[in-house]
Amino acid sequence: AGMSSDYLEVRGLSVEFDGFKAVSDVDLTLLQGDLRFLIGPNGAGKTTIIDAITGLVPATGSVQKSGTELLGKKVHQIARQGVGRTFQTASVFEELTVLQNLDIAAGAGRSMWTMLRRRPAAVPEAIEEALETIGLADLRDRPAGVLAHGQKQWLEIGMLLVQDASVLLLDEPVAGMSHEEREETGALLRRIGAARTVVVVEHDMDFMRSYATSVTVLARGKVLAEGTVAEVQANPKVQEVYLGT
Numbered sequence: 001a002g003m004s005s006d007y008l009e010v011r012g013l014s015v016e017f018d019g020f021k022a023v024s025d026v027d028l029t030l031l032q033g034d035l036r037f038l039i040g041p042n043g044a045g046k047t048t049i050i051d052a053i054t055g056l057v058p059a060t061g062s063v064q065k066s067g068t069e070l071l072g073k074k075v076h077q078i079a080r081q082g083v084g085r086t087f088q089t090a091s092v093f094e095e096l097t098v099l100q101n102l103d104i105a106a107g108a109g110r111s112m113w114t115m116l117r118r119r120p121a122a123v124p125e126a127i128e129e130a131l132e133t134i135g136l137a138d139l140r141d142r143p144a145g146v147l148a149h150g151q152k153q154w155l156e157i158g159m160l161l162v163q164d165a166s167v168l169l170l171d172e173p174v175a176g177m178s179h180e181e182r183e184e185t186g187a188l189l190r191r192i193g194a195a196r197t198v199v200v201v202e203h204d205m206d207f208m209r210s211y212a213t214s215v216t217v218l219a220r221g222k223v224l225a226e227g228t229v230a231e232v233q234a235n236p237k238v239q240e241v242y243l244g245t
């Protein structure tokens, strides 16, 4: 994060699995402040796009973050460029406290031992800020394993924040959440999204309508439509895809 405007530019992105084109020549331009939803039927290639951007699957084309090419870099190098992602199933350390989870994520340069011994007074500012942002400040000393489902997702987002991610790719962040948790997650995404770029893969259309600033609709690995919620909803090609499912 910084004062300068960040962007992620995806050009001609393609991913093949044994000759099957899961992602086919996808272009995406994501700017700071975007809360972009990626939607589309099952198997459209949404998760594979996130996997390709974060280096988990090999891809061709180009993915640039503020001018730096990410394609071909390793997962940790891409993370260090400020591109972070969550998975459909929250992956937090259940035995460790909320604070320790954030500490590990912030990690670089500190040993596990230093971290476990540290007095509460020494909590770094970035972690304190993340705790407030994700609404878990009062639960900092609880083991992550006792958190509610929604709180674990927020903790995972907090782990990206302390890593200083400026592009956050979230895979179905509200799946399995209660109505209240969804609303809180939407508010959280708006809070963090203003100075970052947030990409949300989502099936929940009500959630999308409430929070998306822009939408990309995928079908069979290709971009079918892109625009505001109203624009994509009015698009006959999009209606066709959704009536068919």
Ligand code: ADP
Binding pocket: 017, 022, 040, 041, 042, 043, 044, 045, 046, 047, 048, 049
């Ligand atoms: P979505 O997230 O839109 O539901 P995915 O990106 O998960 O779609 O999958 C896109 C297509 O690629 C699907 O047909 C899926 O079966 C296929 N696919 C995804 N991952 C792999 C893999 N590791 N090996 C082979 N095929 C895969």
